[in-house]
Amino acid sequence: MKPHAFQSVDDGEMKIRRPMHRNDVSASFLVAIIAVAVLAIFVLAGQPIVSIPAGHLAVVDFFGYVPKDTISSGLHLKTLYAGVHTFSLKTQLMELTLNVPTNEGLIVELDVSILHRIDASMVRNLYLTVGSNYKEVVLLPEVTSTVRSLTASVASKALYSASRDELSAGIKDHLNGKLSGRGIEIEQALLRKVVLPKLVTNAIEQKLMAEQDSQRMEFVLTKERQEAERKRIEAKGIADFQNIVSQGISDALLEWKGIEATERLANSPNAKVVVVGNTKNGLPLILGDGSSNPNAHSSNAKHGAYANGNVDAFRSEGGADTA
Structure with missing residues (x-):
């Protein structure tokens, strides 16, 4: 037989000991569990542990009391039911x-x-x-x-x-x-x-366009001035060239050029009429190709001879040497 627990009960002047039942033990244990659970809920609801993100700083407010020390980033224990206000230190x-x-x-x-x-x-x-x-x-x-x-x-x-x-x-x-x-x-x-505003934007655009037109016209004028300067330089160069060439031309050179021209005319296979003067440096005169009217050739030859003062140049019927 199992021993029984006894409980003392006062009954007048006599103390009666009666055994404790198993139901009484279970009730006490249940009350203790409930008390522990209520305490745990109370503690956890107060959030004793707080986590502060990196780059932040927190201020603790316990029902209006704010400690001087702030909480840095990381895990920290705090007073139960104290408010934590986090501020970012980042940009x-x-x-x-x-x-x-x-x-x-x-x-x-x-x-x-x-x-x-x-x-x-x-x-x-x-x-x-x-x-x-x-x-x-x-x-x-x-x-x-x-x-x-x-x-x-x-x-x-x-x-x-x-x-x-x-x-x-x-x-x-x-x-x-x-x-x-x-x-x-x-x-x-x-x-x-x-x-x-749209009105101001339009005005600015028109002003910029006018400035661009002015710059473009200035560019055109600059280009024209440069072109005029180029033409002046070119004309001066041509004038200098002609002056140099004219100084180098002599009567002997012109006579030699006339002889060369006469030789080229004489050797040319084309039909022609050449009048050569009888002066010392007489040059040939081309009157035509001699293909249509012989009388016209003779008349033109005579006219050319008289014009050059070479009357003695006519020795045949037309008064002209033909080649």
């Missing part, structure tokens, strides 16, 4: 499309990109003064106000010309002056796209 990008004014009174559509990051030493102060939604509360309004303020002081041409770099630098310096005290650092302000 972040904010892109905006704004309708900004210029000093001409035009409204220009401008795409702006802001590269910014948070100073690690100012994370707790940023959480206490602004909160984790600092982009919507501080950064966005300051960027919008600064961009519109600076573009209103420049012409629309500065937004798409080389002056846009100066405007970007001005936006960056102006934002850093306002946000650096809160722990927000602006690394760069980029003006990505400028959309001008």
Whole structure:
């Protein structure tokens, strides 16, 4: 027989010992299990372990109390039911499309990109003064106000010309002056796209076309001036050539050229009439091919002879030597 557990029971002046049942033991064990489970749920619901991503920093808020020390990246134990607010220390990008004014009174559509990051030493102060939604509360309004303020002081041409770099630098310096005290650092302000009003765009295109036409006309005029200069140089060269050649021509050279011409005419197989003068340096005179009218040949020969003063050149019926 198994021994029985006994439980003391007061019954007046007598103490009666009665055995404990197995059901009473099971109930106590169940109560202990429930207590442990409730405690585990309570602990786990408080999230005692927190994981912070790389490049981030966290601030612990325990029902309004914020410790001075922040939590770096990695796994950490924290106070139960304390809130953890994570801030990224990486460079972040904010892109905006704004309708900004210029000093001409035009409204220009401008795409702006802001590269910014948070100073690690100012994370707790940023959480206490602004909160984790600092982009919507501080950064966005300051960027919008600064961009519109600076573009209103420049012409629309500065937004798409080389002056846009100066405007970007001005936006960056102006934002850093306002946000650096809160722990927000602006690394760069980029003006990505400028959309001008249609009227202004047409005017700019017409102006550029007029400038291109002016440059083209200037090129044509320059080309014509160069061509005129080339012709003057060419004419001067021809004149110099003729002057040099005329100085080299003598009477003896001309007489020799006449003799060569007479020989070539005499040896030519073509029908011709050649009148040769009787002077010392008389040159031949070609009157025709002698194929149609002999009388006309004779008349032309006589006329040529009289014109040259060579009357004695006629020795036959036509008064001309034929070859």
